[in-house]
Amino acid sequence: MITAHLPALQVVVPLVAAPVCVLLRRSRGAWMVAMAVSLFAVAGAWSLLAGVLSRGPTSYLLGSWAAPWGIEYRVDETNAWVILVVSVISAAALLFARRSVEREVETDRIHLFYTAWLLCLAGLLGMAVTADAFNVFVFLEISSLSSYVLVSLGARRQALAAAFRYLVLGTVGATFFLIGVGLLYQVTGTLNMADLAARLSELGPHRTVTTAFGFLAVGIAVKSAVYPLHTWLPNAYAFAPSAVSVFLAGTATKVSLYLLLRFLFTVFGLEFVAGGPVPLLLALTGIAGLVAASVAAVRQEDAKRLLGFSSVAQIGYLVLGVSLLTTAGVAAALIHLFNHALMKAALFVCLGAIAYRVGSVRIADLAGIGRRMPWTASALVVGGLSLIGVPLTAGFVGKWYLVAAALESGWWPAAAAMLLASLIAVAYVWKLVESAYFRAPSPAAASVREAPVSMVAAAWGLAGANLWFGIDASLPIDVANRAAAALLGG
Amino acid sequence: MRHHHVLHVVAKMTIPLILVFALYVQFHGDFGPGGGFQAGVIFAAGLILYGLVFGADRLRRAVPAGLAGTLAAAGVLLYAGVGVAGMLLGGAFLDYGVLLPDPMAGQHLGILLIEFGVGVTVAAVMVSLFYCFTA
Numbered sequence: 365m366i367t368a369h370l371p372a373l374q375v376v377v378p379l380v381a382a383p384v385c386v387l388l389r390r391s392r393g394a395w396m397v398a399m400a401v402s403l404f405a406v407a408g409a410w411s412l413l414a415g416v417l418s419r420g421p422t423s424y425l426l427g428s429w430a431a432p433w434g435i436e437y438r439v440d441e442t443n444a445w446v447i448l449v450v451s452v453i454s455a456a457a458l459l460f461a462r463r464s465v466e467r468e469v470e471t472d473r474i475h476l477f478y479t480a481w482l483l484c485l486a487g488l489l490g491m492a493v494t495a496d497a498f499n500v501f502v503f504l505e506i507s508s509l510s511s512y513v514l515v516s517l518g519a520r521r522q523a524l525a526a527a528f529r530y531l532v533l534g535t536v537g538a539t540f541f542l543i544g545v546g547l548l549y550q551v552t553g554t555l556n557m558a559d560l561a562a563r564l565s566e567l568g569p570h571r572t573v574t575t576a577f578g579f580l581a582v583g584i585a586v587k588s589a590v591y592p593l594h595t596w597l598p599n600a601y602a603f604a605p606s607a608v609s610v611f612l613a614g615t616a617t618k619v620s621l622y623l624l625l626r627f628l629f630t631v632f633g634l635e636f637v638a639g640g641p642v643p644l645l646l647a648l649t650g651i652a653g654l655v656a657a658s659v660a661a662v663r664q665e666d667a668k669r670l671l672g673f674s675s676v677a678q679i680g681y682l683v684l685g686v687s688l689l690t691t692a693g694v695a696a697a698l699i700h701l702f703n704h705a706l707m708k709a710a711l712f713v714c715l716g717a718i719a720y721r722v723g724s725v726r727i728a729d730l731a732g733i734g735r736r737m738p739w740t741a742s743a744l745v746v747g748g749l750s751l752i753g754v755p756l757t758a759g760f761v762g763k764w765y766l767v768a769a770a771l772e773s774g775w776w777p778a779a780a781a782m783l784l785a786s787l788i789a790v791a792y793v794w795k796l797v798e799s800a801y802f803r804a805p806s807p808a809a810a811s812v813r814e815a816p817v818s819m820v821a822a823a824w825g826l827a828g829a830n831l832w833f834g835i836d837a838s839l840p841i842d843v844a845n846r847a848a849a850a851l852l853g854g
Numbered sequence: 855m856r857h858h859h860v861l862h863v864v865a866k867m868t869i870p871l872i873l874v875f876a877l878y879v880q881f882h883g884d885f886g887p888g889g890g891f892q893a894g895v896i897f898a899a900g901l902i903l904y905g906l907v908f909g910a911d912r913l914r915r916a917v918p919a920g921l922a923g924t925l926a927a928a929g930v931l932l933y934a935g936v937g938v939a940g941m942l943l944g945g946a947f948l949d950y951g952v953l954l955p956d957p958m959a960g961q962h963l964g965i966l967l968i969e970f971g972v973g974v975t976v977a978a979v980m981v982s983l984f985y986c987f988t989a
Contacts, residue, residue: 372947380934383927427940427948 367415370408371424371437371493374447375503377401377408378486382479391466391474398478399458405451405489413444413843421850423495432559438495441847445698446492446622449705453614454485460713460822461607464720468519468605477517481611483510488619497545497631498555500623504541504587507619508534511612515604526599533596537586544580547572548631560631573632574640580627581642588620589676590683591653598660598672606716609668613675614709618701621682625694628686629851638689646687651781653680658788662795667715667725670792671708674751677785678704684778685766692769695848699840700762703750703833707759710747710826714740717815717823722808727795732805736812741800743823748793750830753786757834761841858907865907872900880973884962890969894976901977902984910988919985922978929975936967 366373381401385394415422421440425431439447458481469477487507491500512534516527549555551572552563564573582593589597597617601609628637637643654677661673682704685697715725717740722729734741750757753764763782770778814820833840880893905913937948945952950964 369941369947372941376934376937376947380931380938383930383934386927387924387931425946428946428951 367411369424370412370415371422371439372426374405374408374412374451374493375437375486375490377404378482378489382482382486385475385479385482389475391471391478394475394478395458395462395465398481399455401482402451402455402458402485405485406448406455409444409448409451412439413441413448415439416441416444417843417846432554432556435499436495436556436558437493438558439493441843441850442625442698443492443622445702445843445847446619447489449618449702450485450488450492450615453705453709454481454611456709456713456822456826457607457610457614459825460610460716460819463816463818464606464716467720468607469517473517477514477605480510480513480517483507484514484611488615491619492622495557496555497548497557497560501538501542501545504538507616508538508587511608511616514608514612515600517608518603518605520603522599523603526596526603530596530600533586533593537583537593540579540583540586542583544576544578544583547576547579551576557626557631561633564631564636565633573636577627577632577636577640577642581624584620584624584627585649588617588624589679591649591657591676591680594653594657594676594679597676598669601672601675601712602666602669606712606719609671610709610712610716613671613712614705617675617679618705621679621686621697621701624683625686625697625851629694634689634852643687643689646683647775647778650680650682650684650687651778653677653683654781654785655788658785658792661792662788664792665727667718667727667730667796668712670727670795671711671715674789674792675704675708677789678708678751680785681763681766681782684782685769688769688773688775688778689852690769690773691845691848691852692765692772694851695841695844696762696765696769698844698847699765699837702840702844703758703762703830706826706829706833707747707750707757710743710823710830711751713819713823713826714744714747717819720819721812721815724808727799729806729808730796730799731803732800732809733812734801736805736809737814739820740815740823743820743827744800745797746827746830748796750834752789752793755834756831758830758832758837760834761837765841861907865903869900869904872903873897876900876973876977880969881966883969884965890972891976893969894973894978895980897973898977898980898984901981905984905988910985913981914985917981919982922982922985925978926975926982929971929973929978932971932974933968936964936971940964 378401381397385397388394416439421438424437426435465474465477484507487503490503494500512527512531515530516524548560552560554560554563586593601613657673657676661670664670664673681700682697685693718733719725750759753759767779767782876893876897879888879896883889901913901917940949940952941947943952950961951957952960953964954960
């Protein structure tokens with residue numbers, strides 16, 4: 365019985381657990397609830413993915429109302445994959461979060477911190493699982509509002525400014541999205557994605573639909589921090605509590621990019637998208653983001669901010685993959701989406717562990733960490749290598765497929781930009797490694813010990829996953845290929 | 855506001871009416887315009903008016919901040935709980951038809967409970983927001 369309800373349970377369980385955390389008022393209890401929910405979500409996501417791979421897409425009717433009128437949840441290869449990524453990153457980030465949050469967030473707010481975490485998780489999973497365009501907006505707001513709260517709980521005062529900026533831009537993005545959905549509803553009278561797709565293809569060229577597409581694309585681009593609409597991201601990641609940086613870097617922009625795929629290919633369809641200027645615009649923003657954000661990352665003095673800019677650059681890779689509009693390009697983007705979540709989460713966990721011991725993540729203060737915190741620093745190196753895309757790491761697999769897909773479509777400039785950005789990535793990862801291993805310990809770092817076991821476990825769990833999926837990438841490649849074929853074929 | 859007798863008298867006369875009207879909007883919502891969100895806002899407006907005119911401290915004594923926080927969570931739990939009850943009784947999430955033997959009565963009960971959860975949460979959150987600004 366429980367498997368039939370899994371699509372809904374992915375959203376319902378975190379949604380029920382969030383108020384339970386408020387009522388508990390215990391920081392440790394709230395953490396345990398959040399962890400249990402995340403592990404349940406991982407198990408559920410795995411079961412959904414296995415079900416989709418063996419039996420095809422499943423759908424769930426909320427309140428038993430039939431599909432075009434009621435809200436439908438629909439799980440296919442693409443969103444089962446995204447749900448798995450989100451729930452795995454949430455569980456790994458929570459393993460790291462317990463000690464880190466005790467240090468960084470006021471004690472009487474910790475249970476509320478985990479409440480916001482669970483709401484954010486419910487929102488992200490809901491955005492992925494729902495097949496109703498307006499329901500996407502509702503979950504987008506749930507996840508966004510709770511992530512503004514999470515960012516604002518950062519220990520430094522700049523966290524409030526960063527959260528406010530994120531709030532203003534995020535609200536603009538969500539409003540654009542809503543305007544787009546409203547225009548589509550005005551033209552077609554439906555909100556169900558499959559029904560929208562059917563009616564839009566009957567409609568033919570239509571100015572309102574084009575306008576709706578513009579609003580939707582820009583709104584989603586703001587939420588997924590596509591260059592040059594990324595300005596909220598570096599500060600939000602830099603000043604958020606360490607655990608929140610891990611969680612958001614691995615999930616929030618990924619789910620927004622999933623929305624981009626869903627609206628481009630499922631709702632509007634390949635024919636509509638390929639006919640307009642969209643592929644070219646996506647490619648140009650992708651290339652610009654790759655190069656500009658990578659260069660900006662090299663110039664950062666704060667390691668978390670550096671990773672924030674690197675995230676913007678990695679989103680450039682994903683957008684570039686999508687812009688090819690080929691099965692190979694979309695599959696490569698889905699592979700890299702998973703890999704980027706793994707590598708960025710690993711890197712942010714390492715920086716969080718360093719922040720826990722040293723009290724700072726300025727690159728100058730990382731000096732000598734390699735000797736004082738060998739496990740954390742080595743995980744940092746693995747994550748960094750994966751970010752560059754060195755063979756035998758997950759990052760290599762994703763970039764290999766992206767470059768191959770670009771060459772297959774004959775987009776030499778795109779492939780060149782990806783290789784250039786990888787070279788720049790060597791420069792900014794080297795800044796971290798050099799400081800950690802080749803400098804005398806700074807006064808702040810001279811007396812520190814290795815991070816707590818739970819943090820090292822989270823760091824090496826994620827770093828190990830980077831190595832594992834660098835050596836045996838059959839799972840992500842298989843799922844991504846099938847998902848891309850379904851998206852572009854159907 | 856201590857010396858504004860007119861405000862005191864008018865507020866004392868209108869606050870009960872506001873609260874009753876909120877309950878009307880709440881429970882008449884499935885026949886006419888209204889529902890949990892609007893009712894919660896109106897109910898909280900009555901409470902906040904009391905806080906503005908007679909002082910936030912007196913409102914805090916009537917509705918302690920902890921109670922408001924608890925009610926905010928309890929409303930969401932009621933909403934989700936009704937949804938889960940539908941699942942446990944063999945329907946889908948938020949399927950009210952299975953709540954009672956007669957599906958029509960079940961639909962009626964379900965929407966009433968759901969909207970009540972919404973109303974409680976909205977009112978409690980509005981009052982909590984007022985407390986945040988007057989702390």
